[in-house]
Every structure is written in C-alpha cells, then in structure tokens.
Amino acid sequence: xxxxxxxxxxxxxxxxxxxxxxxxxxxxxxxxxxxxxxxxxxxxxxxxxxxxxxxxxxxxxxxxxxxxxxxxxxxxxxxxxxxxxxxxxxxxxxxxxxxxxxxxxxxxxxxxxxxxxxxxxxxxxxxxxxxxxxxxxxxxxxxxxxxxxxxxxxxxxxxxxxxxxxxxxxxxxxxxxxxxxxxxxxxxxxxxxxxxxxxxxxxxxxxxxxxxxxxxxxxxxxxxxxxxxxxxxxxxxxxxxxxxxxxxxxxxxxxxxxxxxxxxxxxxxxxxxxxxxxxxxxxxxxxxxxxxxxxxxxxxxxxxxxxxxxxxxxxxxxxxxxxxxxxxxxxxxxxxx
Amino acid sequence: xxxxxxxxxxxxxxxxxxxxxxxxxxxxxxxxxxxxxxxxxxxxxxxxxxxxxxxxxxxxxxxxxxxxxxxxxxxxxxxxxxxxxxxxxxxxxxxxxxxxxxxxxxxxxxxxxxxxxxxxxxxxxxxxxxxxxxxxxxxxxxxxxxxxxxxxxxxxxxxxxxxxxxxxxxxxxxxxxxxxxxxxxxxxxxxxxxxxxxxxxxxxxxxxxxxxxxxxxxxxxxxxxxxxxxxxxxxxxxxxxxxxxxxxxxxxxxxxxxxxxxxxxxxxxxxxxxxxxxxxxxxxxxxxxxxxxxxxxxxxxxxxxxxxxxxxxxxxxxxxxxxxxxxxxxxxxxxxx
DNA sequence: GTCTAGCACTCTGTGTTCCCGAGTGCCAAG
DNA sequence: CTTGGCACTCGGGAACACAGAGTGCTAGAC
Numbered sequence: 001x002x003x004x005x006x007x008x009x010x011x012x013x014x015x016x017x018x019x020x021x022x023x024x025x026x027x028x029x030x031x032x033x034x035x036x037x038x039x040x041x042x043x044x045x046x047x048x049x050x051x052x053x054x055x056x057x058x059x060x061x062x063x064x065x066x067x068x069x070x071x072x073x074x075x076x077x078x079x080x081x082x083x084x085x086x087x088x089x090x091x092x093x094x095x096x097x098x099x100x101x102x103x104x105x106x107x108x109x110x111x112x113x114x115x116x117x118x119x120x121x122x123x124x125x126x127x128x129x130x131x132x133x134x135x136x137x138x139x140x141x142x143x144x145x146x147x148x149x150x151x152x153x154x155x156x157x158x159x160x161x162x163x164x165x166x167x168x169x170x171x172x173x174x175x176x177x178x179x180x181x182x183x184x185x186x187x188x189x190x191x192x193x194x195x196x197x198x199x200x201x202x203x204x205x206x207x208x209x210x211x212x213x214x215x216x217x218x219x220x221x222x223x224x225x226x227x228x229x230x231x232x233x234x235x236x237x238x239x240x241x242x243x244x245x246x247x248x249x250x251x252x253x254x255x256x257x258x259x260x261x262x263x264x265x266x267x268x269x270x271x272x273x274x275x276x277x278x279x280x281x282x283x284x285x286x287x288x289x290x291x292x293x294x295x296x297x298x299x300x301x302x303x304x305x306x307x308x309x310x311x312x313x314x315x316x317x318x319x320x321x322x323x324x325x326x327x328x329x330x331x332x333x334x335x336x337x
Numbered sequence: 338x339x340x341x342x343x344x345x346x347x348x349x350x351x352x353x354x355x356x357x358x359x360x361x362x363x364x365x366x367x368x369x370x371x372x373x374x375x376x377x378x379x380x381x382x383x384x385x386x387x388x389x390x391x392x393x394x395x396x397x398x399x400x401x402x403x404x405x406x407x408x409x410x411x412x413x414x415x416x417x418x419x420x421x422x423x424x425x426x427x428x429x430x431x432x433x434x435x436x437x438x439x440x441x442x443x444x445x446x447x448x449x450x451x452x453x454x455x456x457x458x459x460x461x462x463x464x465x466x467x468x469x470x471x472x473x474x475x476x477x478x479x480x481x482x483x484x485x486x487x488x489x490x491x492x493x494x495x496x497x498x499x500x501x502x503x504x505x506x507x508x509x510x511x512x513x514x515x516x517x518x519x520x521x522x523x524x525x526x527x528x529x530x531x532x533x534x535x536x537x538x539x540x541x542x543x544x545x546x547x548x549x550x551x552x553x554x555x556x557x558x559x560x561x562x563x564x565x566x567x568x569x570x571x572x573x574x575x576x577x578x579x580x581x582x583x584x585x586x587x588x589x590x591x592x593x594x595x596x597x598x599x600x601x602x603x604x605x606x607x608x609x610x611x612x613x614x615x616x617x618x619x620x621x622x623x624x625x626x627x628x629x630x631x632x633x634x635x636x637x638x639x640x641x642x643x644x645x646x647x648x649x650x651x652x653x654x655x656x657x658x659x660x661x662x663x664x665x666x667x668x669x670x671x672x673x674x
Numbered sequence: 675g676t677c678t679a680g681c682a683c684t685c686t687g688t689g690t691t692c693c694c695g696a697g698t699g700c701c702a703a704g
Numbered sequence: 705c706t707t708g709g710c711a712c713t714c715g716g717g718a719a720c721a722c723a724g725a726g727t728g729c730t731a732g733a734c
Contacts, residue, residue, distance in 0.1 A: 025726050038678050043727070061685035061726050101496050111592075139472045139488055147488060151476055151496075157486065159438055159494045233592055235572055239585035248576035255448075255570055362697055375707055380698070398697050398714045 002052070008035065009045045010054055011078040014066050018315050023063030068280035068312065071290070075277050075316050082317040084325050088116065092329050099333065102126070102156050106231060109306065109330045114234025116322040119310035120254065122293075124264055125229040126156060126303035126334070133184045133192070138177045138214070143167045148217060162217045165209050176211060179203060192222060228304065230260050241311045245288035250309075253286055264293055264305045272302045273327075275320050280312040288312060292319050296327040298335035306330070339389070345372065346382045347391055348415040351403050355652050360400030405617035405649065408627070412614050412653050419654040421662050425453065429666050436670065439463070439493050443568060446643065446667050451571025453659040456647035457591065459630075461601055462566040463493065463640035463671070470521045470529070475514045475551070480504045485554060499554045502546045513548060516540065529559060565641065567597050578648045582625035587646075590623055601630055601642045609639040610664075612657050617649040625649065629656050633664040635672035643667070 012033040016024040026039040026046060035042065046064055049055045054070035057063065066074065084092075095112055099105040106123055113121035137149040144167055150158040168176075183199060184192065196215045203211055232254050243250055253259045263285055272295035279290045286309075293307025307323055349370040353361040363376040363383060372379065383401055386392045391407035394400065403411065421429075432449055436442040443460055450458035474486040481504055487495040505513075520536060521529065533552045540548055569591050580587055590596045600622055609632030616627045623646075630644025644660055 023726090027726080039726095040678055040680090041676085044677085047728080057727085059685060061683090061724095063726065101498070134478070135476045135484075137474055137476065137486070139474065141471065147472075149474070149486060149488075149494065151484060151486075157494060157496050159488075161438070236585050236588035236592060239583070239588055246576070248573050251573035251576060255573060360697090364697080376697095377707055377709090378705085381706085384699080394698085396697095396713090396715060398695095398712090400697070 002048075005035070005037070006045045006048060007073075007078060008033075009042060010049055010066070010070060011074060013046075013049075013055060013064055014070065014074045014078070017065055018313055021313065023058055023065050025063035028063075068282065071279045071312060071316070072282070075279070079317045081275070081324060082321040084116075084321055089325065092116075092326060096329050096333050105330065105333060109326060110231050110233040113306065113308060113322065113326050114237065116326065117308045117310070117319050118234075118237050119308040119314065119319065120232055120234045120237060120250075121306070121308050122230060122232045122254075122260060122264055123306040124261070124304040125231075126297070127228055131156065131188075131303075133187050136177065136180045136184055136218075138173050138180070140168075140170060140173050143169070146173060146214070148214060148221075150218065150221065158221050160217050160221055162214050165213055168210055172207070172210070176207060176214065179207070179211075180214070193219060228261070230257055230264065232260065232309075234308075237310075243288040243311060245286055250286060250289060254309075259285055263291055263309070264307060272305070275324055277316065277320070290314055290316075292316070292323050294323055294327045296331045296334075298331050303331075303334065339385075342372070342374070343382045343385060344410075344415060345370075346379060347386055347403070347407060348411060350383075350386075350392060350401055351407065351411045351415070354402055355650055358650065360395055360402050362400035365400075405619060408616045408649060408653070409619070412616070412657075416654045418612070418661060419658040421453075421658055426662065429453075429663060433666050433670050442667065442670060446663060447568050447570040450643065450645060450659065450663050451574065453663065454645045454647070454656050455571075455574050456645040456651065456656065457569055457571045457574060457587075458643070458645050459567060459569045459591075459597060459601055460643040461598070461641035462568075463634070464565055468493065468525070468640075470524050473514065473517045473521055473555075475510050475517075477505075477507060477510050480506070483510060483551070485551060485558075487555070487558065495558055497554050497558055499551055502550055505547055509544070509547070513544060513551065516544070516548075517551070530556060565598070567594055567601065569597065569646075571645075574647075580625040580648060582623055587623060587626060591646075596622055600628055600646070601644060609642070612661055614653065614657070627651055627653075629653070629660050631660055631664045633668045633671075635668050640668075640671065 009029065012029050012035070013024050016029065016032065026042040029035070030037065030039045030042050046055065049070070050057070050064065053067060054073060055064040056067050058065060092112060096105065096108055099108050102125075106125060110121045110123040113123070131152040133150065134153045135151040137151065139147040139149065141147055141161065144164050146162050146164065146168075148160045148162050152158075179202070183195060183202070187195060196219055199211070199215060235251065235254065238247060238250060253263070263283070275292065275294045277290065277292050281287050283289060283291060288311070289309055290312045291307055291309050293305055295302040295305050297303030306327055308319060310319070346366065349366050349372070350361050353366065353369065363379040366372070367374065367376045367379050383392065386407070387394070387401065390404060391410060392401040393404050395402060429449060433442065433445055436445050439462075443462055447458045447460040450460070468489040470487065471490045472488040474488065476484040476486065478484055478498065481501050483499050483501065483505075485497045485499050489495075516539070520532060520539070524532060533556055536548070536552060572588065572591065575584060575587060590600070600620070612629065612631045614627065614629050618624050620626060620628060625648070626646055627649045628644055628646050630642055632639040632642050634640030643664055645656055647656070
C-alpha cells in the first residue's frame with residue numbers, strides 16, 4: 001500500500017512542515033526535495049497518505065500537515081537519530097563535569113538539555129529506592145532533638161529533624177549512630193523496611209524508645225520521597241510555540257509534580273535505557289505535546305528518567321540525539337562520583 | 338494642584354482598570370463610583386491628571402489608563418493593604434505547618450503565594466551568611482574522599498565531596514571532625530573566613546594537609562552559595578496576562594537565578610521587613626512588570642526575601658496583603674523549628 | 675498500468691471601504 | 705467651579721472583492 005516513494009513523500013512533508021511551520025503543498029515538495037516526479041504525482045501519493053490517515057489538510061485549499069500517526073511512522077521508520085556535533089559533545093562534557101554535588105548535577109543537566117533542544121527539559125532525581133545507604137548521621141540539636149541525615153551512594157542527602165520521646169545525651173546518640181550504621185550501611189533502600197522491623201531486638205532495652213522514633217522517621221522519609229522529585233527548565237522556549245492544548249495547561253502540568261511524573265513515567269518500558277517517544281494524542285495527559293525521554297544511570301543500574309517536552313511539531317531526530325547524548329553523559333558523571 | 342476629588346478620580350480609574358482591563362471613560366466613572374459630579378467635570382479632572390502624568394490614553398478616542406506614576410501614587414497614598422480573610426489565614430497556617438524540612442517550607446511557601454495571588458511567586462532561600470554553624474560532619478566515602486556536610490541553625494544542609502591529598506583513616510577523620518566542630522560550632526557563617534585563616538596553627542602538623550583541603554572547600558561552599566538560591570512558582574499565571582516586554586523575556590528572567598536575584602534584591606531597603614513595591618519602569622530589568630516583595634525571618638534576624646511578580650496592572654492592595662501575610666507565617670514557622 | 679499536463683474549483687488571507695459608537699475637548703451658560 | 709451641549713476623532717467590526725495557493729479530476733503520453 002505504501003511504496004517507497006510514498007514514504008519519501010511523507011518524510012519530506014514532515015521535514016518541511018517542521019522547519020517551516022506551514023502546511024506543505026505538492027508543488028513546493030516536488031521542487032525542494034528532488035523527488036524526480038511531477039507535482040501531480042505527488043498529489044496522488046498525498047491523497048493516498050491522507051486516505052491512510054498519515055497526513056491531513058487544515059482547510060480544503062491548504063497544503064498537508066502530518067497527523068500524529070504520520071509523525072509516529074516518521075519516527076519509527078523514516079528517520080534516524082541525529083548525533084550531536086563534536087563541539088556540542090565537548091560543551092556537554094565540560095559543563096556537566098563542573099558540577100559540585102547531586103543537586104548541581106541535576107540542575108546543570110536540565111538547563112543543558114533545555115538549551116540544547118530549545119524545548120522544555122525535564123529531569124527526575126535519581127531514585128532513592130534503587131540506591132544504597134552509605135551513611136546515617138545523627139546530629140544532636142538539643143537534648144530532645146536530633147537531625148537525621150541520610151547519605152546515599154548516589155550522593156543524595158535527606159534530612160529530617162526528629163523529636164525524641166526522651167532526653168538523650170551525646171554518648172547515647174553516638175551509640176545509636178554506630179548501631180544504625182552497622183546495620184544499614186550498604187543496604188539497598190528498598191530493603192530498609194524489613195531491616196527496621198527486627199532492628200529493635202538487637203538493641204539494649206534503654207535504647208529502644210529513641211531508636212523506634214528515629215526509625216519511624218527514617219521509614220517515613222523513604223516512603224514519602226518514593227514519588228520522586230522532578231525539575232524542569234526552559235519554560236521560556238514555550239513562548240514561541242503554539243499548543244493546541246493552550247500554554248496555560250502546559251505550564252500548569254510542569255509545576256504539578258504528579259502530572260510531570262506520570263508524563264515521564266508512562267514512557268518507561270521494559271528496556272529503560274531506550275529512547276521512548278510519545279507523540280501528541282498518544283500522550284495520556286497533555287494531548288497537544290510530544291515527549292522524548294529515556295532512562296539514565298550506568299548500565300543495568302537505571303536511576304531515573306529524563307527527557308524533553310515540546311510541541312508535536314518538533315525536530316525529532318535532533319531532539320532524540322540530544323536526549324540520548326545528555327543521558328549518557330550524566331550517567332557517566334554519576335557513575336564516577 | 339491635586340485636590341481630593343482628583344485623587345478620588347485617580348483611585349477610581351486604577352480600580353476600574355485593574356478589574357476590567359479596559360481603558361476607563363469619564364461617563365462610566367461618574368456612574369459606577371458615586372462621585373456626585375457630572376462626566377464633564379470628571380473629564381476636566383482627567384485632563385489635569387493627564388497633564389501631571391498620572392494617566393494616559395492609548396488612543397485619542399479611548400478612555401484613560403494609569404501610568405506607572407499613577408500606580409505609584411495609588412500605592413503610596415490612595416490604597417491600603419487588604420488583609421486576608423480568616424479562612425485564607427487558616428489555610429496558610431495549616432498548609433505551612435505541614436512542612437517537613439527547609440526545602441519543603443520553601444517549596445510550600447512559593448506554591449502558596451502563587452496560588453493566593455494568582456501571580457508568579459518568588460522565594461529566596463534563607464541566607465547562609467546570617468545563619469550560624471550548628472554542626473560540621475565528615476563522612477568517609479573511601480580512603481581518599483570524605484563528604485563534608487554543613488548544617489546550619491536554620492536547618493539548612495550543604496554537602497560537598499572532598500578529594501583529600503593523602504590517605505586518611507577513620508580515626509583521623511573523627512579527629513578532624515572534632516577539631517572542626519569545636520572551632521566552628523555556633524559561629525556565624527560570615528565569620529568563618531577569619532577563623533579558617535588561623536585554624537591550621539591549632540592543628541597537629543600531620544593533620545594540616547587534609548584540614549587545609551577541607552577548609553578550602555568549606556570556604557568555597559560559603560562563597561559560592563553566597564548568591565543564594567531562589568525558586569519560583571505559578572508561571573502558569575502568566576499565560577493569561579499580557580506583558581509589554583513579552584512573555585518570553587519574563588520566563589527567561591525567572592529561570593535566570595542572577596536576574597531574579599537582582600529583581601528581588603533591588604527591592605531591599607534599610608527596613609527589610611517593610612513591603613516594597615516596584616512598578617513597571619521603576620524596575621531596572623523587567624520593565625513591563627511589577628514586583629511586590631518583603632523580607633522574612635523573625636524580628637531583627639531577617640533571613641531572605643520573598644515576593645510576587647506580575648503585570649503592572651495588578652491588584653496591589655490584595656497582592657500586598659497576601660505577601661505580607663505569607664512572610665509573617667513563614668517567619669513564624671522558621672523561628673519555631 | 676503509471677505518470678504527467680491541463681483545467682476548473684475551492685478555499686483562506688488580505689486589503690479596502692464604510693460606518694457606528696465611545697470618548698474627548700471645548701465653549702458657553704448656570 | 706460645574707454642567708450640558710456639540711462637533712470631532714479614531715479604533716474596531718462588518719461587508720466585500722480579489723489574488724494566490726493548492727486541490728481533484730480527467731484525458732493523454734510513455
């Protein structure tokens with residue numbers, strides 16, 4: 001049904017429409033891409049493509065525009081990811097290498113991705129549940145309060161103030177710290193709950209009330225942060241683009257952690273390191289937008305996801321190239337630290 | 338030159354224009370606000386106000402619109418801050434009280450302020466330089482690396498990985514930690530640099546190389562973070578409003594920490610707890626916007642600033658009320674923790 | 675059978691004109 | 705000083721025409 005020339009026509013339509021933002025007609029197509037056929041032939045092919053639902057015309061006497069289905073075919077079969085230039089790769093490397101801590105890595109990554117793609121970039125913080133405990137620290141604040149600081153192997157730090165049920169002195173705190181660390185050090189965070197359950201038995205009776213309080217806070221921290229933090233950048237890039245769904249909705253979704261989470265999460269597949277693309281209506285929440293995302297993290301240890309969000313009419317090959325490259329570099333940086 | 342009635346006319350123009358977003362004419366004015374004079378009289382007053390530069394007309398045959406100077410007079414002399422309703426105050430209180438740590442306080446505050454004012458809210462993180470060291474923690478990562486964690490009395494945590502010039506064992510680290518803490522505990526962060534300068538003398542010679550590295554990182558952390566982090570929320574509220582300067586510029590400024598910093602910082606006066614308002618062109622960076630800001634923090638210990646940014650045409654009394662109230666509550670919360 | 679050229683048709687977007695109405699400034703009278 | 709009256713201005717919307725791009729269809733060429 002769709003011979004090679006028809007596919008070439010579809011590809012040409014997508015490319016032209018992406019670059020000009022105007023419905024593309026048969027004449028311009030036949031000229032600009034050397035298809036070696038006349039506009040009339042192109043028109044016949046276009047009619048066929050429209051019949052199949054790959055393109056559509058906004059008005060009777062206008063050119064054609066790709067549909068979501070058309071973009072899908074383009075992404076799947078007609079395009080290949082465009083690698084970044086050497087200069088761009090070097091810029092990424094040096095920019096990310098300058099990061100001083102995890103927050104900074106995430107911040108730089110999201111800014112970088114936004115600038116590179118000229119879209120809105122979204123980065124999820126590395127998942128706690130897949131990381132392991134590197135250290136638990138208890139800092140006495142006064143005689144009934146300690147600050148609990150949890151440090152993970154990804155360099156992440158979580159902190160909570162814990163109100164103790166009884167007065168504890170410095171030595172008791174030091175003792176608790178030692179016990180906690182010996183039990184938890186190196187554990188995956190997901191296995192902490194079980195450990196916590198039988199931890200009290202190993203403690204001296206007088207330690208138990210304080211320990212129980214601390215452990216419950218620790219658990220709470222883990223559970224609560226399970227739905228991970230997510231950041232975005234590049235909202236200014238939305239200013240030019242026009243969304244069918246309205247700019248306001250997009251901005252609202254960006255600030256709503258939960259929605260953003262879903263948008264990024266839904267793209268997750270069984271091979272998390274693969275690039276996933278959701279186009280327009282394929283997207284459950286924000287219909288008018290497309291999302292290009294991928295997991296990051298070294299090898300089999302996938303930490304979280306990152307990607308960009310933009311109008312359906314975006315340059316997929318370039319965007320995919322940038323997302324993939326940034327994911328690789330940030331994985332590398334995180335593995336090294 | 339400006340008698341009471343002219344001021345009343347100006348106030349009426351501002352109020353009407355803010356609520357309708359349309360140039361307001363003499364007839365409508367005379368009717369809606371019971372000025373007890375005829376439209377013709379109002380016209381004379383308007384002519385005088387325009388002569389003085391308080392109002393202007395977009396086109397020859399249109400109504401009047403306040404100028405920046407007009408808004409300024411309105412804010413300074415014609416309006417009074419509108420307090421929040423009891424329900425709103427309760428909502429603020431319960432929402433902020435639920436925060437679990439400093440990040441959460443800031444995050445909730447900025448979201449709250451955005452929702453309350455239907456503008457873009459901006460909150461600066463509490464300033465490090467005004468807080469004091471509560472604890473310095475060194476966590477061994479491997480034999481040449483430690484994580485430096487700095488905890489302040491405001492509950493803020495800063496972290497850095499430090500690469501040491503030599504191999505250090507656990508006991509050495511513990512020793513360094515003890516020394517650092519005894520020196521720095523309770524110090525204002527601004528006085529740290531001097532302390533750091535003569536600290537090496539108090540150390541055993543074998544500690545000096547490692548200590549020097551750690552201290553330099555500590556200093557770096559303080560200096561670098563001196564220009565503070567700043568967050569915003571409510572960008573979706575910009576979608577409706579129209580800015581003379583273009584939506585894109587505003588979004589860009591919001592993501593540019595430095596610019597945002599300046600915008601908020603420039604509003605700072607000798608009495609930081611006072612509400613400051615910068616209207617349109619008074620604002621050095623983003624001309625088309627107004628900023629309502631205030632300091633927060635308990636009493637004389639001002640921690641940082643927060644505020645909202647919106648179109649010049651905003652409801653100043655309501656916005657000012659919201660900013661003031663939120664600043665008070667967040668100060669309260671921070672003082673308690 | 676597939677491609678091409680020609681032709682009539684259908685739109686949208688743009689430029690023009692026209693007119694209404696809101697709003698103003700000014701003047702003379704109360 | 706205030707007010708009613710009046711002529712004037714100008715923006716914005718409606719009606720209209722028109723050019724141009726693009727299409728679908730059909731008949732002929734390879």
